[in-house]
Amino acid sequence: MSHYFIGIMSGTSLDSIDSVLVSFDTEFKLYGTHREAIPSDLKEKILRLTQPGQSEIEALAHLDPLLGEVFAQNALALMDKYNVTQTHITAIGCHGQTLRHYPEQGFSLQAGDPNIICERTGVLTIADFRRRDIAAGGQGAPLVPAFHDHLFRSDQQNRIIVNIGGMANLTYLPADRSAQVLGYDSGPGNVLLDAWIHRHKQLHFDEHGHWAKSGRIHAELLRTLQNHDYFKLTPPKSTGREAFHVDWLDSVISTIKAPIQPEDVQATLTELTASSICEDIKRLEKDGKADIFLCGGGAHNTFLKSRIELGLERSTQKTDTLGLDVDWVEACAFAWLAWRAVHHQTGNLPDVTGAKGKRILGGMYYP
Incomplete structure (x- = not known):
């Protein structure tokens, strides 16, 4: 059968x-x-x-x-x-x-x-x-929040599932079953990080964020990246490579007068992902703090995880603790x-x- x-x-x-x-x-x-x-x-x-x-x-x-x-x-x-x-x-x-x-x-x-x-x-x-x-x-996206609701929702605690793939998306799972499950794409996850390290190091991804950690966040570049129109949209919203791709990144870098070291760009891109996730977590937590669970390939990036935790001023966990490997x-x-x-x-x-x-x-x- x-x-x-x-x-x-x-x-x-x-x-x-x-x-x-x-x-x-x-x-x-x-x-x-x-x-x-x-x-x-x-x-x-x-x-x-x-x-x-x-x-x-x-x-x-x-x-x-x-x-x-x-x-x-x-x-x-x-x-x-x-x-x-x-x-x-x-x-x-x-x-x-x-x-x-x-x-x-x-x-x-x-x-x-x-x-x-x-x-x-x-x-x-x-x-x-x-x-x-x-x-x-x-x-038409994200569609995974319905599955998150099915598998990860708790009656005791508010939870937010952060799926960090090429793009990052968030699912808010309130403990109150009468409250709405919310979710949307927060912006780029690994897509720009992977493209940038592949260009400069011929690697497919920045393992544990080691290369990004060796650089410094470039404040002007970060502010310019954060000025992308997608971040100004209100939910429901979803995104992809149409909005966040390496040609767009190059065009933004070209507006910065002083040269930027490649590792500093990688550090800044990590901060772009972390800061956009943190901002949206804070928006979703209007009914009280939630436990944060990471999944997707970005959950393995320990430097990215540390930047998210610094922005939230608290720790995060992986969905492994809920019974399903990231x-x-x-x-x-x-x-x-x-x-x-x-x-x-x-x-x-x-x-x-x-x-x-x-x-x-x-x-x-x-x-």
Whole structure:
């Protein structure tokens, strides 16, 4: 009897493709995980399509089926690793790789053809989660707060879940069950940090924030970065590489007259992420202080964590203490959204996305 669900996630950070094997029979249980790094040539193809350029349709025609194959192979590797077959799997939930996100225009594009995932695995595949919410007037993101509400909410304490991926998003979970769950993207998470260290050190990420820690925060650069229009928007709101990318960073740096050392830029970018997270945590805590839990790749950045704690003047924890490793929260969220869709249950939170109402999310592709 099939009862497992697979969740596949490839986020804005473009560091890896993560898949999880979970069940929701009586309660949530994580049975297995699988991670594969995104090859550098595939990453370049994805990055090319996150910004306007030439021959975009032709590039997408190549990338969309290619990512479908990669996602399918990732799911098959997970199944092989834990000795499960298609008969054991109810559905696969795949977020896809976001290339453009323009909710104000009613548009969000995730690549990775779900038809191919379904065909290769023989498993019902659910994808395209964002656009149903957008059609209902919402942002289509972030979608993980609904899963945070399901798994991490407490009746004893207010909690805020801070997911630091390529972008950072926050979920406010009030202990009062009659109060609203709130959430939105606070701004860049790792996206600029990763791009900057890759340019100067040929590394994919700043491990534990060591390079940033060696630099100094450049006050004028930080103020200019914080002047980005996104930070002036009121929720509901969401963002992506369209707003925060290395070309934008270069344009801001070019306005600063004196040269800035690369490590000082990295320190300043870390502070940009930390300060934007802290400001939004303080806005969300209008009904009293909350316990703060970090997840996503940025939760491993000890220097970033220390800057957040300095800004809040208190400690933070990882979601590991709530029973789910920081690296697998998002993939589990899309397995959960698939589970919701299979059971004809809604997956969005209108107070988070701004949609006109709750909606069942995702298109279904049957084997």
